[in-house]
Amino acid sequence: MIESVLIKKLLIIILNYKRILKNIFYFLFYITLIICSGLLITLPIWYIATRFSKIYTIIVLLAISILITLVLIGNFKKWVILKQKSGKTTFEILMIPLREIGIFILFSLGIYGIIVSFSLGFLIFSIVLTLCYFLFLGYYIFITKK
Numbered sequence: 001m002i003e004s005v006l007i008k009k010l011l012i013i014i015l016n017y018k019r020i021l022k023n024i025f026y027f028l029f030y031i032t033l034i035i036c037s038g039l040l041i042t043l044p045i046w047y048i049a050t051r052f053s054k055i056y057t058i059i060v061l062l063a064i065s066i067l068i069t070l071v072l073i074g075n076f077k078k079w080v081i082l083k084q085k086s087g088k089t090t091f092e093i094l095m096i097p098l099r100e101i102g103i104f105i106l107f108s109l110g111i112y113g114i115i116v117s118f119s120l121g122f123l124i125f126s127i128v129l130t131l132c133y134f135l136f137l138g139y140y141i142f143i144t145k146k
Helices: 002-051 053-085 090-120 123-144
Strands: none
Touching: 002 053, 053 090, 090 123
16 A cells, blocks of 8 residues: 555656656757747848848848838728728828828928028028917917817
8 A cells, every 4th residue: 555655656756757858848849949940040131131231231121111011001091991981082081191291391391491591590580480380380289180
């Protein structure tokens, strides 16, 4: 009876060590897999980046621009569908980004005009232009955006 209890406890110990060794093996296997796949991906990219830097730059910029374009197109589609569900016509939907771009260009030109007038020494004109700029900016942000 004592022998059977000892054998059961010995089996429990052996099974637990087996489980621990199995987990260690899986851990080492996955670490090796991650390192090898990282090397298979990184080494060719590193080689191209060091040997053909112009081609690498073009490829990276092209990949980034394609990714940004795809994300923007996906977001634009979702935005258009959302606007269509709210009852806007196609023309109204297309005019929204065009109007926003126009306003951005207008305010950018205002800042440019202020900087140029300050740099040319037209102090009074620059101050008046700055005050007008902030008035128009405040009108756009606080009144038309509501």
